[in-house]
Amino acid sequence: MKMDYNVSEDGYYGEFGGAYIPEILHANVEKLKAACRTYLDDEAFKKEFYGLLRDYVGRPSPLYYARRLSEKYGAKVYLKREDLNHTGAHKINNTIGQILLARRMGKTRIIAETGAGQHGVASATVCALMNMPCVVYMGETDIRRQRLNVQKMEMLGAEVRSVTSGNKTLKDATNEAIRDWCCHPEDTHYIIGSTVGPHPYPDMVARFQSVISEEIGRQLQEKEGRSYPDYLIACVGGGSNAAGTFYHYLNDERVKLVEAEAAGLGIDTDRSAATIHLGRKGIIHGARTLVMQTPDGQITEPYSISAGLDYPGIGPVHANLAARGRAEVFAVTDTQAVDAAFELTSLEGIIPALESAHALAVLGLKKFRPDEVVVITVSGRGDKDMETYIQLFQTRKTDKR
Template identity: 45%
Template sequence: MSTNYFKEYPNQEGFYQEYGGAFIPPQLEEEMKKINEAYFAISKSHKFISELRDIRKHFQGRPTPVYHCNRLSQKYGGQIYLKREDLNHTGAHKLNHCMGEALLAKYMGKKKLIAETGAGQHGVALATAAAYFGLECEIHMGEVDIEKEFPNVQRMKILGTKVIPATHGLKTLKEAVDSAFGAYLEDPINSIYCIGSVVGPHPFPMMVRDFQRVVGIEAKDQFFDMTGELPDSIVACVGGGSNAMGIFSAFLDDQECKLYGVEPAGKSLEKLGDHAATMTLGKPGIIHGFKCYMLQDEKGEPAPVHSVASGLDYPGVGPEHSMLKDMNKVSYESISDKECIDAFFELSRLEGIIPALESSHAVAYALKLAKENPKKSILVNLSGRGDKDLDYVIDNYGLPE
C-alpha cells in the first residue's frame, strides 16, 4: 500500500481503480460537483475541523474506548478486544459521518437532509444531526424494516424527523435507497442526500470514509497504549461498509494486521435471496449511481437479499471495499443468521454488552478466529448497540436457557 493512499484513492473522477464513479442523471451532475467542491473547501478549513472536533468531544462523547473481553477471551481463546462504537452518542458509528454531512449541508445553505436507513441507526443519527443544526429531515425506510426496527422509528419521530415507508419490492434497504434518491431528485437545490454508508455516487464514498476514519485513528492509538503492539486481526461487519472502512483505514499499511470484513450468509449461501454475501458471491455491476461488487439476478439486476440484520441486507457494497478485495488487502468472510444470533447472546451473557445484530456478525467471526488462533489478538469494531433488535430477537428466536 502507498503511504499516499488517501490521496490516490479515489481519483478525481471518484474511482477506486475500476470501482466507484458517478453514474447519475444529468440533472444531478452539477449538484454532485457542488457537493464535491464544498467538501474539499471545508475539509481543509481550520474552522470546520475545529467545529467537528468540538462536536465529537462534547456532543458525541468521543473518543469511544477500546475494551478487553476477559470472559469471552477465556472461553474462546485469543485476546478479544472491542472498539466500543456502541457508546458513541445515538448508539452506533453512524453519527461520525452524519454530523459531518449535516455540517457540510449547513455550509452549503441546504435546508433539508434526506437519507435512507436499514436498521434505523443511520436514520436516528441523521435525525439527531438535523435537530442539532436546526435542519429539516426526511428518512426513507423499508416497510419490513420499519416493523423490525420499530424502536428506532420512534426515536426518529421524537427527534422531529419524517419517516417515509418504502412500499415496493422487498420493502427493505435497497428499496429505501430507491425511494430516498427519488425524493432528492425532486429538489436537489434545497436538499442534500446524506448517504448512510461508503456507497453511492462520488463524492459520498470518500466523504463517509473520511468522516469515519476517526474510529481507526482512535482504535490504533488506544490498542497500542493498552498492549504495546498492534492487533493481529481487525474484524468488522460489512453491508455498505462504513464502519469497516472507518477502522480498516488506520491499518492498511500495517502488514502484520489481517483485516476481515464480515457479511451476511443469512439463511443459506446456496440460494439467491437467502443471503447478502455480496463479496463472496457477487460480481461487478452498477447500482445506485456507482460500480461495485453486486449480487445480481439472471438479468443483471440487483438481486433480492436477506439478513437477520437490517443494516446489512444490501445487494451492493462500497467501491473501496471492492477494490480492497481485488487487491487481497481485506479478507471478506460470511456469517449465518444462526451464528449471528448465537454471538449476540454470547457477548450479552459473558460481557454485559448487548450488540447490534450487524455488529454480532463481526463478533461471531471473531469467536471463530479466536478458536483457530488462541495466541493472537483480535480487535472487533462493535459498530452499534442492540437495543433496537431486542423485540425482533426475542419474538423470532426466544431467550436461551
C-alpha cells in the same frame, strides 16, 4: 510495487467506484466534491467536527479488553465500543460531518435513507441539533421490525416515509431517497449513511468514520505498547463502520483486515445478502461495485435477519479490498450471528446490534494465536433488536426443556 488502497483522484478504488448519476444531480455532486476539498482539511471545520464528537457524541469511544472472550478464543480480544456513542451506533460520526458540510453549502433540507434505523436516528438527531427539516426514507419491512427507531426519529422531528416498492428494505429506501434528491437538487442535501453512492460519498463517509481507526491507534499504544493490532474485524453491509475501522490501516500490511457479511440462511440459498461472495461487477446507486444480480443484470433481493446488512451492493472500497485479497471476507449466517450476540451478552454483559453480531461471529470461524491482538468493532447496541432477541431467546429456552 506497494499497493495503495485509498481512493484515486477520480473517485475509484481500483476498478470500483466512480459517479454514475443522472445529469440533474451532476451539479450537486460537483458542489459536494468542491466542499469536501475546501472543508475536510480546514482547521475551523475540523475544530467544530471534533468538538461535537467530543462534547455531543461522547468520543472517544472505549477500547475494551474483553477478558472472557479472550480466554475462550485464545487471543487478546478488544472491542471498539461504538455502541456507546450518542444514538447508539457509529452512524452519528458521519451525520455530524455531513450536516456541517451541508450547512456550509447553503442547503436547507436534509434527506436520508435507513435500514436498521440507526442512520435515520442519527440524521434526525443532527437535524434537530442544527434546526433543519429531515425526511427519512425507510422500507415498510424495516419500519415493522425496527419500530423503536421509527418512534425515535419521529420524536426528534423527522418525517419517516414508508417505502413499499421491491423488498421494502434498504435498497428500496435508497432508491426513493435518490428520486427525492433528483426532484430537489437546489436546496436538499442527501446524507448517505454508508460508503456507497457516487464519488465523493464513499470517501467522504469513510473519512468521517476514520475517527474510529484514529482512536484505535492511540488506545492500543496505551494498552499494548504499539499502535496497530494484528487483526481488525468489522461487519459490512454498505460498509461504513468497517471503512472507519480500517481507514488508517489500509496500507499497513502488518494489520490483517477481516470483514463479516450477512449470509442470511446461507450462500447456497436464495435468502442471503453476502454480496462479496455472490455479487458480480455492476452499477448500483451511482457507483461501480459488486452487486447481487441475475444473469441479465436485474438486482436480486437480499435477505438478512439484520436490517442494516440486507443490501445487494457493497461499498467500492470493500469490493476493491476483497478483489485484491487485502481483506478476508466471511459470510456469516443468521444463526451464527445470533449465537455470537447471545455469547457476548452472557460472557461480557454487552448486548450488541445484530449487525455487530456478524463481526463477533468471526471469533468462532477463525483461529488466532494467544499473542495476537484482535480488535472487533461493535458498531451498535442491541436496543433496536430486542424484540427479535427476545423471541429467539424464548424459543431457545423452550427448546431446552
